[in-house]
Amino acid sequence: MKTILRSDELSCPTCVDNIESNLNQTEGVSQAKVHFNTGRIEVEHDPETVSEDKLVEIVGHSGYEARISQF
Amino acid sequence: MESLKKLLRNLANHSKRKKVLLVISGSLITGGWAVDFFWDSAVLFNTLMIGAALVAGSEIARRAWRGLTNRHTNIELLVTIAAIGGLAIEVYWEAAAVTFLFLLGGWLEARTMSKTRNTLRDLINMAPDTATVLENGSRRDIPAREVKEGMRVLVRPGSKIPVDGIVESGKTAVDESAITGEPIPAEKQPESEVFAGTMNQNGSIQVRSTKAGGDTTLAKIIRRVEEAQEEKAPTQRFIERFSRWYTPGIVGLSIVSYLFTWDLELALTLLVIGCPGALVISTPISIISGIGNAAKKGILIKGGEYLENAGKVSAVALDKTGTLTRGKPKVTEIIYLQKEEVEAGITESPQSLDEATVVSASDLEIQDSPEEIHELLYWAGIAESNSGHPLADAILSEMPKSLDLPEPDYFRSHTGLGIEASYAGKQILVGNVKFLEQQGVPFGQTIYSQIERLTSKDRTMVLIARDSRVVGGIAISDPIRPDAPELVERLRETGISRIAMLTGDARPVAQAIGREVGIEEIHAGILPDQKNDIIQKIQQESGKVAMIGDGINDAPALATADIGIAMGTAGTDVAIETADIALMSDKLMNIPEALRISKLTLRNIHQNVAIALVTVAALLTGVFIGSIHMAAGMLIHELSVMLVILNGMRLRWL
Numbered sequence: 208m209k210t211i212l213r214s215d216e217l218s219c220p221t222c223v224d225n226i227e228s229n230l231n232q233t234e235g236v237s238q239a240k241v242h243f244n245t246g247r248i249e250v251e252h253d254p255e256t257v258s259e260d261k262l263v264e265i266v267g268h269s270g271y272e273a274r275i276s277q278f
Numbered sequence: 279m280e281s282l283k284k285l286l287r288n289l290a291n292h293s294k295r296k297k298v299l300l301v302i303s304g305s306l307i308t309g310g311w312a313v314d315f316f317w318d319s320a321v322l323f324n325t326l327m328i329g330a331a332l333v334a335g336s337e338i339a340r341r342a343w344r345g346l347t348n349r350h351t352n353i354e355l356l357v358t359i360a361a362i363g364g365l366a367i368e369v370y371w372e373a374a375a376v377t378f379l380f381l382l383g384g385w386l387e388a389r390t391m392s393k394t395r396n397t398l399r400d401l402i403n404m405a406p407d408t409a410t411v412l413e414n415g416s417r418r419d420i421p422a423r424e425v426k427e428g429m430r431v432l433v434r435p436g437s438k439i440p441v442d443g444i445v446e447s448g449k450t451a452v453d454e455s456a457i458t459g460e461p462i463p464a465e466k467q468p469e470s471e472v473f474a475g476t477m478n479q480n481g482s483i484q485v486r487s488t489k490a491g492g493d494t495t496l497a498k499i500i501r502r503v504e505e506a507q508e509e510k511a512p513t514q515r516f517i518e519r520f521s522r523w524y525t526p527g528i529v530g531l532s533i534v535s536y537l538f539t540w541d542l543e544l545a546l547t548l549l550v551i552g553c554p555g556a557l558v559i560s561t562p563i564s565i566i567s568g569i570g571n572a573a574k575k576g577i578l579i580k581g582g583e584y585l586e587n588a589g590k591v592s593a594v595a596l597d598k599t600g601t602l603t604r605g606k607p608k609v610t611e612i613i614y615l616q617k618e619e620v621e622a623g624i625t626e627s628p629q630s631l632d633e634a635t636v637v638s639a640s641d642l643e644i645q646d647s648p649e650e651i652h653e654l655l656y657w658a659g660i661a662e663s664n665s666g667h668p669l670a671d672a673i674l675s676e677m678p679k680s681l682d683l684p685e686p687d688y689f690r691s692h693t694g695l696g697i698e699a700s701y702a703g704k705q706i707l708v709g710n711v712k713f714l715e716q717q718g719v720p721f722g723q724t725i726y727s728q729i730e731r732l733t734s735k736d737r738t739m740v741l742i743a744r745d746s747r748v749v750g751g752i753a754i755s756d757p758i759r760p761d762a763p764e765l766v767e768r769l770r771e772t773g774i775s776r777i778a779m780l781t782g783d784a785r786p787v788a789q790a791i792g793r794e795v796g797i798e799e800i801h802a803g804i805l806p807d808q809k810n811d812i813i814q815k816i817q818q819e820s821g822k823v824a825m826i827g828d829g830i831n832d833a834p835a836l837a838t839a840d841i842g843i844a845m846g847t848a849g850t851d852v853a854i855e856t857a858d859i860a861l862m863s864d865k866l867m868n869i870p871e872a873l874r875i876s877k878l879t880l881r882n883i884h885q886n887v888a889i890a891l892v893t894v895a896a897l898l899t900g901v902f903i904g905s906i907h908m909a910a911g912m913l914i915h916e917l918s919v920m921l922v923i924l925n926g927m928r929l930r931w932l
Binding site: 242268269 | 341
């Protein structure tokens with residue numbers, strides 16, 4: 208399943224790597240891509256293992272507030 | 279006790295934690311300066327500063343550690359090393375200032391970046407969440423994205439339209455500015471197309487849904503704008519390569535200068551300014567603002583690369599039909615030859631060919647018009663009824679409804695010339711002057727000069743002959759859009775030195791249009807694939823070329839040009855996908871506006887890169903001549919980042 212998160216807080220492109228690797232190291236996440244310019248975070252994940260809310264929490268741990276978005 | 283709990287709760291929430299840490303460390307720093315000023319207590323001053331550095335530094339160190347566990351070295355790591363080093367060499371105030379400023383800068387940057395990214399959120403929020411569906415006479419509210427194709431949706435006055443669709447019943451005005459950027463509401467009646475996210479104003483309508491949720495034009499626009507903002511401009515790619523070695527370079531420089539000078543503070547100061555912050559953010563911030571602002575005006579720019587190209591355009595090629603003109607030809611005049619009375623009551627076709635009368639279509643009441651016009655339209659109608667040519671539509675729409683047109687017995691189309699047909703033993707020729715001349719039809723002097731007069735006034739002439747005798751002609755005109763002359767003028771003002779018109783139409787017509795709108799360079803009578811060659815020629819002679827067309831017929835030329843701009847694309851997915859810049863509305867003035875926004879964005883990028891590079895150079899020089907220490911270095915660094923962000927944000931209000 209693909210979930211789109213949005214964070215408006217990304218302020219330095221280096222944080223992109225940080226969020227991406229935090230997500231990618233999470234069990235149940237197959238692929239995570241962070242777009243710096245728009246603050247869009249695309250996550251391919253298995254909702255059974257890792258829920259959407261959990262994804263928001265992981266991004267939060269990396270230091271950025273994110274929310275789930277329809278598109 | 280209660281407030282302590284609240285504080286702890288806030289510390290657990292990452293975004294609030296930053297604020298809390300900022301307030302605490304800021305107060306500690308202020309307190310430190312106060313005790314220094316009032317009591318001159320170095321011990322207390324140092325204690326408070328160490329406290330401030332630890333409070334602000336804890337968050338930075340936490341992120342540095344998180345990065346390290348992911349095997350990433352980041353800017354936070356550099357700042358952490360600098361702060362620890364500062365504490366070790368007992369420059370407590372510097373350590374406190376560096377950590378506090380870094381945290382404050384990050385917080386301010388996040389807030390302003392969030393404002394910039396908001397442009398799109400306004401668009402996303404345009405689409406209503408629910409739709410009122412009518413089924414078997416009952417109403418039901420369902421989520422808008424679950425509306426299926428063909429469902430009937432009720433839209434009340436003053437509410438937003440939840441889906442793309444066709445009006446089935448009702449009349450209203452709809453504010454479509456979300457899609458087209460056009461502030462004047464569009465009139466809607468049955469069979470009109472409506473878009474999700476637009477505002478229904480004064481009437482209640484029922485809409486048959488065609489698209490919902492992620493398939494709507496609004497969703498496509500948002501997706502397109504986001505892809506555009508994420509597409510990296512050449513400048514951004516260059517800078518990202520640059521910044522990839524900048525940070526390690528600075529770390530290396532710091533180590534080398536320590537080995538040479540044994541000056542630890544100098545080495546630490548270098549670490550502080552090692553973040554290429556202003557540089558990496560310089561291009562993205564301008565592009566996000568520029569593309570976002572353009573989108574709000576109904577101008578979709580495909581990406582940073584196109585923005586840079588559009589900013590450099592020096593020549594513009596315009597398609598005539600449908601771009602400079604309305605693209606809906608109309609009959610404007612009819613020329614007919616009066617019949618002569620041979621004997622009382624018996625008329626004959628004119629023999630002399632000298633008596634040609636011109637009536638303008640606006641004066642023409644088909645019912646009361648002379649018999650000659652009826653006959654002329656009748657024969658032209660028979661020949662044109664099968665042709666499907668755009669001019670034929672104009673002629674056929676002039677036919678009186680009562681007139682029953684028979685099918686021709688014989689029909690042959692001569693491409694680019696006219697039509698040959700026959701009915702009831704009569705031969706009919708309908709076409710241009712060249713065609714009739716080729717077929718050996720004689721012309722009188724009067725009709726010839728009338729034709730010349732009308733052609734020089736942008737009319738396209740269609741002549742009608744029956745049994746090799748001219749019976750008259752129909753003048754058709756595709757009038758220019760009222761804002762076309764202003765468009766050309768504005769393009770010249772914005773520094774476009776070369777403006778050319780490309781058209782398949784005949785030269786006299788094209789020249790007449792050119793005179794009306796103010797274009798001298800005219801390429802007339804060309805076929806679609808020749809447009810490509812002309813664009814390539816202009817590219818060689820004048821540099822970057824923008825081609826403006828309707829997006830479907832002109833697709834190859836739009837692709838060849840450095841920038842392809844498609845007009846009036848709301849609802850046509852192909853044009854939105856293929857054009858480099860898609861204008862949602864038919865408003866011509868959006869073309870210079872698109873080029874203007876591109877130019878200003880390009881200039882903004884250059885300004886930002888300049889600010890960032892000058893800052894880096896000034897900081898390095900300052901550090902080495904010893905006039906900048908850690909606190910000042912961090913302050914200037916953060917100020918330059920803020921300056922770049924604020925400069926980029928200016929583009930939102932253009």
